[in-house]
Amino acid sequence: MYQTDPPLSPKETLPTMYDLKSEDPEEPGLPDQFHLLQPQLLTDTFCPSNYPTDQIFTVSDMNLYYDSRHPLWYKRPDWFAVLGVPYLYENRDLRLSYVVWQESVNPYIVVELLSPGTEKEDLGQTLRNVEKPPGKWEVYEQILRVPYYAIFDRYKSEFRMFQLTGGSYVERFHETSINSDSRFWIPEIELGLGVWQGSYKNVEMPWLRWYDKDGNWLLTTAEQERQRAEQERQKAEQERQKTERLIAQLRALGVEPDLD
Numbered sequence: 001m002y003q004t005d006p007p008l009s010p011k012e013t014l015p016t017m018y019d020l021k022s023e024d025p026e027e028p029g030l031p032d033q034f035h036l037l038q039p040q041l042l043t044d045t046f047c048p049s050n051y052p053t054d055q056i057f058t059v060s061d062m063n064l065y066y067d068s069r070h071p072l073w074y075k076r077p078d079w080f081a082v083l084g085v086p087y088l089y090e091n092r093d094l095r096l097s098y099v100v101w102q103e104s105v106n107p108y109i110v111v112e113l114l115s116p117g118t119e120k121e122d123l124g125q126t127l128r129n130v131e132k133p134p135g136k137w138e139v140y141e142q143i144l145r146v147p148y149y150a151i152f153d154r155y156k157s158e159f160r161m162f163q164l165t166g167g168s169y170v171e172r173f174h175e176t177s178i179n180s181d182s183r184f185w186i187p188e189i190e191l192g193l194g195v196w197q198g199s200y201k202n203v204e205m206p207w208l209r210w211y212d213k214d215g216n217w218l219l220t221t222a223e224q225e226r227q228r229a230e231q232e233r234q235k236a237e238q239e240r241q242k243t244e245r246l247i248a249q250l251r252a253l254g255v256e257p258d259l260d
Contacts, residue, residue: 010101015071017089022063022096034154035061035113038208039079041200042111045210045218046081048189057082063097064107066144071101073133080107080146083189106144108189111208112136114153122151124169141169148186150193150208157206159184159195178206183215191218 007013039060046058058081063074074097082098085105089095100106112122120126124137133139140146141164149162149169158176161184162169173184175195183194196209196217210218250257 010068014068014101015099016102017096017099020063020065020071020074020097020099032115035078035115037201037203038113038152038154039111041207041209041220042079044220046191047210047218048083048191050190051083054087055084057085057087057095057098059095059098062095065097065099065101066139068101070133075136075139077107077110077136078113079111081109082106083108100144107140107146109148109150109186110140110146111150111152114151114155114158119153137169142167147188150184152195152208154206157195159208161193183211 043058043060046056047053048056058079060079061076063076064080065071065074067073080098082103082105085103098107112118114122121135121137124135124141126135128134128138134143140149145164145167147164149164151160151162152158156176157178159173159182160171160175161173163172164170175182178195178197183192185192190213192211192213192215193208194211195206197206198204198217200207200220212218247257247259
């Protein structure tokens, strides 16, 4: 399609989510187990109170198409969140990929989980071949201008947070040991991201997890269900004890209660 005057919008001239591939057969297969579980925990505990749930999109290992001048270029973050877009593509369909020129909203935060094969690119330590697409760091910092970029190395229990400041990423947090201070607060979304030592999916280890303004780790759906079940159990136990005390008081007065 040739361009008109005035120009047509990218939505009318560029490929859409349905046109762009969601998988590359030349890339390796599914990621390791940690790269599957950690993003699930991030999604399950990510709930900014100043955004409705239907305006929050989180995903892992999905193609992120970022440059309308090179519509086939993409990155595949380990996890990212976008705020202010419908949970469903155009409010009607599950996404096959995230196409920036269609969505008109860039990711708010990207999380990369370091592995020996990706560490240098994740940290912006590779030299770009001008004949190839830019690396992750350049895409997140210079093209998409993602406000927050988090990096977690489970092998070293190392957590780093970068914030876009004056057009470049500035490291705001760097922790190499797991303690109660391994946390970074993001005031704009009223959430913090930190390293939690605990059991998730029956695996005990350090995990990245979101927490609230009171410093409490946000509960997963399964934890919320267990908490509700425990509250119901405690409530039932309190009612049972209350009934037993009442029966005892009546019998002390010489009254045999009707328990039928």
